[in-house]
Amino acid sequence: NVPAGLDAFIREKGIACYFIEDGFLRSNRPNAARTPPLSLAFDRQRPYFDSRGPSDLEVLLESHDFSADPALLQRARDGIRLIVEGGLSKYNMASPLTLSSVLGPKTRPRILVIGQVEDDASIRYGCDRTMTNNDLVRIAAEENPDADIIYKPHPDVLNGVRQAQSNPADVEHLCRVLRENVPLAQSFETVDKAYAITSLGGFEALMRNIPLTVLGCPFYAGWGLT
Numbered sequence: 001n002v003p004a005g006l007d008a009f010i011r012e013k014g015i016a017c018y019f020i021e022d023g024f025l026r027s028n029r030p031n032a033a034r035t036p037p038l039s040l041a042f043d044r045q046r047p048y049f050d051s052r053g054p055s056d057l058e059v060l061l062e063s064h065d066f067s068a069d070p071a072l073l074q075r076a077r078d079g080i081r082l083i084v085e086g087g088l089s090k091y092n093m094a095s096p097l098t099l100s101s102v103l104g105p106k107t108r109p110r111i112l113v114i115g116q117v118e119d120d121a122s123i124r125y126g127c128d129r130t131m132t133n134n135d136l137v138r139i140a141a142e143e144n145p146d147a148d149i150i151y152k153p154h155p156d157v158l159n160g161v162r163q164a165q166s167n168p169a170d171v172e173h174l175c176r177v178l179r180e181n182v183p184l185a186q187s188f189e190t191v192d193k194a195y196a197i198t199s200l201g202g203f204e205a206l207m208r209n210i211p212l213t214v215l216g217c218p219f220y221a222g223w224g225l226t
Helices: 006-013 056-063 070-085 099-103 133-143 200-207
Strands: 019-022 040-043 110-114 148-152 193-196 212-214
Touching: 040 056, 070 200, 099 148, 110 133, 110 200, 133 148, 133 193, 133 212, 193 200, 200 212
Parallel strands: 110 148, 110 193, 193 212
Antiparallel strands: 019 040
16 A cells, blocks of 8 residues: 555655565465465566556566567476466465365366455455455356356455455355365366456466456456456
């Protein structure tokens, strides 16, 4: 958050200003829980989740000549492979649970709805209208009437670190609410499609080649991926 008047002050004084946000690998715990982050993202223009203008990340993606940088592309492929094969996610935990062990044999297409903290800045600055997790579930159910809709609330909400703005029970007739501690990385297994508002979980689905629908404007939308 930028206090009122700070933008003009730093421009007037020529002060370098960076936005700092948790990185894409946050913790080896299932939620933030005020633990030190494993990685940080620094951006001079705005946090990567703020869709109201360009970020350093988006400018880099749009302007860098990746075709002339094969070593970087190989590093990216290796990074994706390590993340996927290692079962890594933004939040991590050791758990014997998988989606299949909780849900049983798959009989229909499975749609994963990735819940978020609904008053989070990534939704406030990443959507052009008010959006809740329940809205996301309803759209996923409407667009996939013959599928099993699996709704995974955000781990900070499940663990009581952050407060839910919509009640999962209100959409339980449309979906299976995944309250068990299945890590997000394992929640992608056997999934045919995913839905997100602006969640980094949507980016993680793309890294696993899962088709994704987004309702907001996260940094990874608008490139032909979603």
